[in-house]
Amino acid sequence: xxAILRELAKTAIVPVIVIEQEEDALWLGKALCEGGLPCAxxxxxxxxAAEAIRILSENYPQMLIxxxxxxxxxxxxxxxxxxxxxxxxxGLNPDIVKYCQEKGIVMIxxxxxxxxxxxxxxxxxxxxxxxxxxxxxxxxxxKALAAPYTNVRFxxxxxxxxxxxxxxxxxxxxxxxxxxxIADQKLIADKQYDEIVRRSRQSAELVKQYR
Numbered sequence: 530x531x532a533i534l535r536e537l538a539k540t541a542i543v544p545v546i547v548i549e550q551e552e553d554a555l556w557l558g559k560a561l562c563e564g565g566l567p568c569a570x571x572x573x574x575x576x577x578a579a580e581a582i583r584i585l586s587e588n589y590p591q592m593l594i595x596x597x598x599x600x601x602x603x604x605x606x607x608x609x610x611x612x613x614x615x616x617x618x619x620g621l622n623p624d625i626v627k628y629c630q631e632k633g634i635v636m637i638x639x640x641x642x643x644x645x646x647x648x649x650x651x652x653x654x655x656x657x658x659x660x661x662x663x664x665x666x667x668x669x670x671x672k673a674l675a676a677p678y679t680n681v682r683f684x685x686x687x688x689x690x691x692x693x694x695x696x697x698x699x700x701x702x703x704x705x706x707x708x709x710x711i712a713d714q715k716l717i718a719d720k721q722y723d724e725i726v727r728r729s730r731q732s733a734e735l736v737k738q739y740r
Contacts, residue, residue: 533615533635534656536593537684538704540568541736542694544711544729545597545686547572553717554581558589560722561712564729570597570617570707573604579611586612597707602628609634617707619660621645626652637684641665646678656682656704663688668696675702691731698739708732 537543544561546569548554554577561569567589571582573596585594595615596608605628608616616629621638629636630652640646640657649657659671662685666673671683685697686707697706711728 531635533593534704537568537615540566540593541698541705541740542566542711542732543568543570543595543684543686543705543707545570545572545707545709546712546717547574547709547714548577548581548717549575549714551577551580551584553720554584555588556720556722557712557717557725558585558592560725561729562589562592564711564726565733566711566729567591568593570595571613572597573600573608574598579607582608582613583611586614599625601625605629605632605634617658619658621648621657623648623652626654643674643677646674646681650678650681655680656684658707659683659685661687662697663693667693668700671697671703672700691728691735694732695735695739698735 544566571578582594594613595617596613597617599616599618615635617637619639621640626636626638637656637658638649639660640649682702682704684705684707689706689708690710694706697703711732712725716725
């Protein structure tokens with residue numbers, strides 16, 4: 530794995546966050562760092578996403594900040610311009626993968642089945658997002674896919690929580706887990722700083738136990 534993927538594997542749990550108001554980025558980054566999870570995938574589902582990534586990248590250089598739900602070349606360019614260090618997509622679009630490769634930024638495409646994985650391998654991608662994880666069969670499905678594709682590692686996202694993430698972390702073919710439970714939209718909207726710190730710390734402790 531390259532350096533960015535190694536950093537993700539070290540953190541092991543990646544908070545997936547949706548930021549509606551860019552001013553929330555500053556305190557949210559502080560909360561994640563205080564809780565021991567200096568990492569975030571900021572989804573490009575809102576108008577505030579790009580500015581939030583810029584704020585996080587500039588104010589918390591110790592954090593590993595990525596852009597999620599990236600669907601277009603313009604979004605790739607925008608994410609890179611504001612400091613994103615990796616790109617995540619819900620599916621596998623060969624054009625977007627190749628564009629990220631041209632730009633020299635790590636791309637983690639979403640894969641849901643064997644055909645997706647073979648397409649990823651054809652593009653020289655061996656670290657993939659498994660999405661939506663729980664709806665697709667969860668850990669048993671990942672293990673089934675991992676068996677024939679021995680050099681592929683997975684980042685399950687979708688339906689993970691503080692309880693079921695334990696079994697995912699314990700499986701060595703999973704390099705990281707993406708989760709929105711750490712800082713969900715309601716917690717952010719209500720500015721629940723202490724609760725996000727608590728959930729971050731709780732998640733970071735699980736990484737120590739299972740990694």
